[in-house]
Amino acid sequence: MCNFDEQNLCTYEQIKGDIYDWILKPNITELEPDDSKGDKLGNPHRKGYFLSAVADNSGPGQKIRLRSAVLETSVPRCLTFSYKLCPNHAGVLSVFTQTDFNGSSINLNHVWSRAAMKCHDWMNAKAELPAVSYVFRVVFEAIVGSIVGQIAIDDVNIYEGNCL
């Protein structure tokens, strides 16, 4: 699992070609008090970091993408993660699987999507990644909305087998 608390991206990487990157943010910051009211367990004293797609100057419609390492084929997997996506009109968070054909990245399957809604605590997401016959990556894509808000992920895990 990648919880970003070591202030790195584990095996994940920014997709080149986006104007903006996903950025590490601490769970609590005096400068941006709306980022998170404590962590997802409601403990305001917990330290740690999460990954945010909201830059100060990123405009509406910007796509900000992150991809996993290459995943080998043939076994079903389960993707789980936590997300915070709010308020209404702050944007959309999607997950795709992607492969590489002749040097071009091709989106294969839409796995998961949510549009920003009213703010609340961290939510848990779970999605099946079916077995396929080629190597692929998992891509997180944030599309910034018309209101500056929160598009954030944490505790990303991909494990072999069906979702529990």
Ligand SMILES: [Ca+2]
């Ligand atoms: Ca974290």
